[in-house]
Amino acid sequence: MVAEHVANDADIAKVAALIADPTRAAVLTALLDGRALAAGELARLAGVSPATASSHLARLLAGGLVTVATQGRHRYYRLSGPEVAEVLEVLARVSPRPAVRSLRQSRQARLLEEARTCYDHLAGRAGVELLTHLVEAGHLVGQDAFELTAAGEAALAELGVDVAAARASRRRFAPACLDWTERRPHLAGALGAAVTRSLLERDWYRRGSARRVLEVTDLGRKGLAAMFSY
Amino acid sequence: MVAEHVANDADIAKVAALIADPTRAAVLTALLDGRALAAGELARLAGVSPATASSHLARLLAGGLVTVATQGRHRYYRLSGPEVAEVLEVLARVSPRPAVRSLRQSRQARLLEEARTCYDHLAGRAGVELLTHLVEAGHLVGQDAFELTAAGEAALAELGVDVAAARASRRRFAPACLDWTERRPHLAGALGAAVTRSLLERDWYRRGSARRVLEVTDLGRKGLAAMFSY
DNA sequence: ACCATGCTTCGACGGTAGCCCAACCATGGT
DNA sequence: ACCATGGTTGGGCTACCGTCGAAGCATGGT
The missing domain is CATH 1.10.10.10 (Winged helix-like DNA-binding domain superfamily/Winged helix DNA-binding domain)
Known part of the structure; x- marks a missing residue:
């Protein structure tokens, strides 16, 4: 037929x-x-x-x-x-x-795309860019899973990241996590979580109104710029 | 809102x-x-x-x-x-x-578009063309409703149309009917029905397989060509 | 006046699809 | 081993939607 x-x-x-x-x-x-x-x-x-x-x-x-x-x-x-x-x-x-689309909806979508959490670490555009900069700055080396260089360890320590604790965790240390909004990897694992915790503690990022949404603060913008000389 | x-x-x-x-x-x-x-x-x-x-x-x-x-x-x-x-x-x-679309479907659609009946008279592309030719040949005059000229009466008589009977009918004689597939008028009313009856009797058109579908015969093609010198 | 045709409206029936709760499975972190 | 979190599955309830027969209108032809 x-x-x-x-x-x-x-x-x-x-x-x-x-x-x-x-x-x-x-x-x-x-x-x-x-x-x-x-x-x-x-x-x-x-x-x-x-x-x-x-x-x-x-x-x-x-x-x-x-x-x-x-x-x-x-x-x-x-x-x-x-x-x-x-x-x-x-x-x-x-x-x-x-x-x-309603303003509110699309604004929220933008924020999510900008920065969000994936489990407990930074994801979205901000997460991808953070990893990119860390690699470009020579702080991280690797492909699917990363390792900290000496310079990286120092830089993150300055950011208030407890690298030793992250390394001691039974969790995988610094794996790459493919970001589904950016289609490029961001930093995950124990180190990713620790970095994100530090960013929140320092008030460089703040939890937004909607679940999972993170928003960069003025302080964070300046700090990140200094760290990577944007 | x-x-x-x-x-x-x-x-x-x-x-x-x-x-x-x-x-x-x-x-x-x-x-x-x-x-x-x-x-x-x-x-x-x-x-x-x-x-x-x-x-x-x-x-x-x-x-x-x-x-x-x-x-x-x-x-x-x-x-x-x-x-x-x-x-x-x-x-x-x-x-x-x-x-x-399946071949059968689209072929049937073409046939319907080509010629079909509207009530009891010829419609579709063939109906529209028939009216156009009758008007161009000076057999019919009018706008929304038509009247037969002397030449038209002769031509239709030759086709076997019983014009007198159509005129005697209580039905409107020769109104235009807007054709919805062609968006142009075709001949309706008593005369339209009489003409269509003659076309079928003369085997210029034949009822097709699907309801309302008419198909022109070889005889009809020749006859129409002669009548209007295609 | 009367009937025939084309289409819509009404009412009733049956099936299906969406919803949630609760239980279950899988993964990951401790 | 244990718990927490994210997702899927199964059961049961409700509501809506598609279907048709019968009746109601309107139009057109006789």
Whole structure:
């Protein structure tokens, strides 16, 4: 039968049905910019319980609208491709109201992209840049897992990081963690956590209003600039 | 509230929900090429009862995906704009199977566009062209309703049309009927019906496999060419 | 006046889909 | 070994949605 190779009405309807639920639509629009978000975060954004979100995500996955990547105990979901984003945009264009995200939403998205925590260490753009600078400054060497140089140990000590304690921890010392918003690695493990703790203690970063969001302070901007001579 | 002016997830979901039902999807794809189709025909194409189709059409109308125009006892529905068609096309692209209509479907669509009956008279491209030629040949004069010239009366008599009987009918003699597939008028009324009857009797046109579909015969092609010197 | 046709509305039925709670599994840190 | 956190799975409830038959309107032809 030729008909089996044809995108018929039923197929269109199936895809549309996946988007037709408000919760799933919220999940999809949250992923519109191509970032990958953890299941829990998506549940929070959509305003449903983790169980409900999980069920929706499973259906979106089965329908091929999203893909998933497991990292640690998180499962990061993202749109499966640009066509999916296109569908959402076109749908928004058809719907009567203009397709602009609310200020509050997009501002929050920016903040998350800027800096957030991944477990207990700095992630997002800020996390990626921090690692980049540490490597460029010759403080860290390595690939998937890093080691501190003498200069690095001194620099971090000055920042108030208890490197010895981090090294003593049973946790992996300084592994790279692929950042899903930046697609480049940031510093994780015991050292990453210790650095982040120091940054918060020194008030270079402050916890933001939304969960996981960190905001750089004026003090932090100056301190980081001095440290890496921006 | 700013939120009221924003196309949010709920709006996208609403539009998607309109397409999410297989029956509605069938209706929409039937309208994909911009033609306007009567409610009954859509019901038949979608394979549901008129009642069901009517309910779906009402929802599509309320959702702004289609518009309606009443003509006589028919209600012609069409897509409200190209954006709607775009949505369907993009959705088809996302769905796994290639977005090609089956040969049988599109061939049938072509036939309908080519020639079909509207009540009991010739419509579609053939109907529009017939009227155009009759007017250009000086056989008919008028605007919304036509009158036969002497030359026209002779020409139609030669075709086997019983003009006298048509004129005697209580039915309107030769009104123009706006053709919704061509957006130009075709000949309706008693004369339109009489002409169509003659065309069928002479085997210039033959009823096709699908309802309302007419197909021109080789004989008809020759006859029409001679009549209007194509 | 009367009937036929096309379409919509009403009411009722059945199925399905979304939601949450609670329990379960897996991973990571201590 | 133990706990905490993040996610998924199963069960049960509710609500909504699609479907059709029958009845109601409107239009057109006789």
